[in-house]
Amino acid sequence: MSADIDLIAVEDFLYQEASYLDNPDLEKWLALYSPDGTYWMPASENQHDPVNEISHFYDDRVMMEIRKRNFVHPRASSKDSAVRCSHLIGNIRHAGRSDNGDLIITSNFQVVMFYREEQRVFAGTYQHHLIERNNSFLIRSKRVNLINPEAAHKSIIIYL
Amino acid sequence: MPLSNAEIARLVEDRRVHKRVYIDPEVFELEMERIWGQAWIYIGHESQVPKAGDYFTTNINHKVPVVMVRDKHGAVHVLHNRCGHKGAKLVEQRSGNARGAFRCAYHGWTFQHDGQVLKIPNETGYDNTGFDLKDSCNNMQKVAQSASYRGFVFATLSSDAPDLETWMGGAKDCFDNLCDRSPEGEVEVAGGVLRYEHDCNWKYIIENLNDTMHPMVVHQSVVQAAQDYIDTLPEEAVKQRSEAEIILPFGGSYENMEHMGITGFKYGHHYDGGKTSIHADYSVDPEYHKRMVAAYGEERTKEIYSFNTHNTLYYPSLTIKTAVQNIRVVRPVAVDKFVVETWSFRLKGAPDTMLQRTLLYSRLINSVGSMVGPDDLECYRRVQDGLHSDASEWVEMYRQFGRDEDLGDRVRGGGTSDLDMRTEYAAWRDYMLQEAFS
Numbered sequence: 001m002s003a004d005i006d007l008i009a010v011e012d013f014l015y016q017e018a019s020y021l022d023n024p025d026l027e028k029w030l031a032l033y034s035p036d037g038t039y040w041m042p043a044s045e046n047q048h049d050p051v052n053e054i055s056h057f058y059d060d061r062v063m064m065e066i067r068k069r070n071f072v073h074p075r076a077s078s079k080d081s082a083v084r085c086s087h088l089i090g091n092i093r094h095a096g097r098s099d100n101g102d103l104i105i106t107s108n109f110q111v112v113m114f115y116r117e118e119q120r121v122f123a124g125t126y127q128h129h130l131i132e133r134n135n136s137f138l139i140r141s142k143r144v145n146l147i148n149p150e151a152a153h154k155s156i157i158i159y160l
Numbered sequence: 161m162p163l164s165n166a167e168i169a170r171l172v173e174d175r176r177v178h179k180r181v182y183i184d185p186e187v188f189e190l191e192m193e194r195i196w197g198q199a200w201i202y203i204g205h206e207s208q209v210p211k212a213g214d215y216f217t218t219n220i221n222h223k224v225p226v227v228m229v230r231d232k233h234g235a236v237h238v239l240h241n242r243c244g245h246k247g248a249k250l251v252e253q254r255s256g257n258a259r260g261a262f263r264c265a266y267h268g269w270t271f272q273h274d275g276q277v278l279k280i281p282n283e284t285g286y287d288n289t290g291f292d293l294k295d296s297c298n299n300m301q302k303v304a305q306s307a308s309y310r311g312f313v314f315a316t317l318s319s320d321a322p323d324l325e326t327w328m329g330g331a332k333d334c335f336d337n338l339c340d341r342s343p344e345g346e347v348e349v350a351g352g353v354l355r356y357e358h359d360c361n362w363k364y365i366i367e368n369l370n371d372t373m374h375p376m377v378v379h380q381s382v383v384q385a386a387q388d389y390i391d392t393l394p395e396e397a398v399k400q401r402s403e404a405e406i407i408l409p410f411g412g413s414y415e416n417m418e419h420m421g422i423t424g425f426k427y428g429h430h431y432d433g434g435k436t437s438i439h440a441d442y443s444v445d446p447e448y449h450k451r452m453v454a455a456y457g458e459e460r461t462k463e464i465y466s467f468n469t470h471n472t473l474y475y476p477s478l479t480i481k482t483a484v485q486n487i488r489v490v491r492p493v494a495v496d497k498f499v500v501e502t503w504s505f506r507l508k509g510a511p512d513t514m515l516q517r518t519l520l521y522s523r524l525i526n527s528v529g530s531m532v533g534p535d536d537l538e539c540y541r542r543v544q545d546g547l548h549s550d551a552s553e554w555v556e557m558y559r560q561f562g563r564d565e566d567l568g569d570r571v572r573g574g575g576t577s578d579l580d581m582r583t584e585y586a587a588w589r590d591y592m593l594q595e596a597f598s
C-alpha cells in the first residue's frame with residue numbers, strides 16, 4: 001500500500017492500546033481517543049448503522065467517561081471480580097483512507113479473557129480509523145467485529 | 161422418582177419459597193414440563209415473518225424446537241420443528257425464508273408452510289406396507305395452540321390452556337398501550353436482537369423486573385458514575401443526551417418506587433407503574449407528538465402517554481416495556497442457565513428518533529456490554545451460589561404481605577411490596593400441581 005505509512009508505528013500503537021485493556025487502565029486508554037472518538041461492537045454481522053441497529057457497545061466520549069468511572073466504582077458488583085485479558089493482534093493492514101483523511105487500519109484479534117473464575121475466548125477483526133498526530137495517532141473510531149456477534153454472550157465488562 | 165405433588169406443594173408457601181425451586185435440577189425439569197409445557201409462551205412477532213415462507217425458530221421450553229412460519233395465505237403457524245419422517249429437526253437457521261416448502265436435509269421429504277407433507281421421494285417403497293401416506297401424523301405437527309395478539313405470537317403445548325386473551329387477563333392492556341403508542345396502532349420488530357447468556361436460574365430475572373428494592377442498590381454505581389461525569393458538563397450539553405434520562409431514574413428513591421405500585425393478575429402476570437414509572441419523565445419528541453395528536457386527538461394521546469408502566473410480565477416467558485418499546489424474552493436452558501433476548505420495536509408512523517431511543521435503551525440497559533444488566537446478573541449469580549448453603553431452606557417474600565388490595569380480576573399493592581413475587585409463586589404452584597387450568 002502507500003509507502004508513506006509507517007506500519008511499524010501503527011502496530012506499536014495498536015499494541016499500546018491493547019495493553020491498556022489487558023490490565024484495564026481506562027484513563028490511559030481513553031487518552032488515545034480523539035474527543036469525537038467512538039468505540040463500536042455490532043451485535044450482528046455486516047451491521048452498518050450503530051444508531052438504527054442494535055449493538056453490544058456503541059460509546060462516544062461521554063459514555064467512555066461514564067464507563068471509566070463505573071469501572072472503578074466500589075459498588076459496581078460485576079466489577080468486584082478482576083478482569084484480565086490477553087490481546088493478540090495480527091494481520092495488520094493499511095486499508096486506505098476515510099473521506100476526512102483518517103488512516104483505515106484493519107487487523108485480526110484474539111482476546112483471552114479471565115473473569116469470574118472462567119477463561120473465555122473472543123476473536124474477530126478490528127477496524128481502526130486513526131488520526132495522524134505528531135509521531136503518533138489518535139483513534140477516531142474503533143469497530144470490533146466479533147466472529148460471533150449474534151451469539152448469546154455473557155457479560156462483557158471491559159472493552160475488547 | 162419424580163417429585164410428588166405433596167412435595168411440590170411444600171416448596172411454596174404464601175410468604176416463603178423453598179430454595180430447591182432455584183437450584184434443584186429435578187424441579188427445573190418439572191417446571192419445563194408443567195409451567196413451560198402448559199402456559200402460553202412467547203414465540204415471536206408477526207413482523208419477523210412478513211412474507212410467505214418466512215420463518216423464525218426457537219425452543220418453546222429448554223428443548224422442544226418450534227418454528228413460526230407464514231403460509232401463502234398470510235396465516236402464521238407455530239409448528240414443531242421436527243420432520244414427519246424420522247424426526248430430524250427441519251429448520252436449522254434462526255430465521256430465513258423457506259421458498260415453496262420446507263425440505264428435510266436427511267431424506268428429502270418436503271412440507272408445506274402449514275406443516276402438511278408435500279412430497280416423499282421414491283414413494284412406492286411404502287406400497288402395501290401399511291404405511292398411510294395420508295395420515296396427518298406424517299406432517300410437521302402444529303403445537304397444541306397458537307395465537308397472536310396485536311402481532312405478538314404465543315404458543316402453548318397444552319390443549320387445556322384458555323384462549324390467549326383470557327389467559328392474559330388485565331395484563332393485556334399493556335400490549336394495547338404499547339401498540340397504541342404508534343400513530344398507526346401497530347409496532348414492528350426493528351434493529352435486530354440482543355442475546356445475553358445468564359448462568360443462573362431463569363426465575364431470578366422475572367422476579368427482578370418489578371423488584372423495586374434493588375435498583376438504588378444494584379445500579380447505584382452507574383447512576384453515580386453518570387452523575388459525576390454529567391456534573392462536569394454544561395447543562396445544555398446534558399439536555400441533548402437521552403442517556404441521562406434513561407440512566408438516572410435507576411437511582412430513584414424508595415418513595416418513588418413505592419408510588420409506582422404493582423398490579424398482579426391470575427397466571428402470574430404483573431406490572432409495576434401505571435400512573436407513573438421510572439420512564440414517565442422521558443422527553444416527548446415534538447414531531448412524534450404531532451403525529452400522535454393527528455392520529456388520536458389531544459385527549460386520547462394524553463391518555464395513552466399517561467398509562468406509564470415499567471415492566472409487564474406475561475409469566476413465565478415475556479416481559480415488555482410499553483413506554484420504551486422493547487421486550488425481553490426468557491429462554492431457559494438448564495437449572496442454572498438461560499438466555500435473554502432483547503427485541504426492540506418501531507412504532508409504525510413515528511419518526512425514526514423513537515426507534516433510536518428504544519435501541520439506545522436496549523443497548524444501555526440490556527446488552528452484555530451494558531453497565532446495568534451485568535450488575536443484575538452478578539446479583540442473581542450470587543443468589544444462585546448462596547442458596548447452596550444450608551443456613552436456611554427458605555427465601556422470603558413478606559414485604560407488605562396482607563396489605564394487598566383485591567380488586568377481583570387483579571390485586572394491587574405497593575411498588576416496593578413482594579406482590580410481584582407472590583403473584584408468580586401462586587401461579588408456579590398452580591402450574592406445578594397441574595391445577596392452573598382446572
Ligand code: FES
Pocket residue numbers: 243244245246247248264265266267268269
Ligand atoms: S428424517 Fe426428514 S426426511 Fe428422513
Ligand SMILES: [Fe+2]
Pocket residue numbers: 368374375378379532536
Ligand atoms: Fe436491575
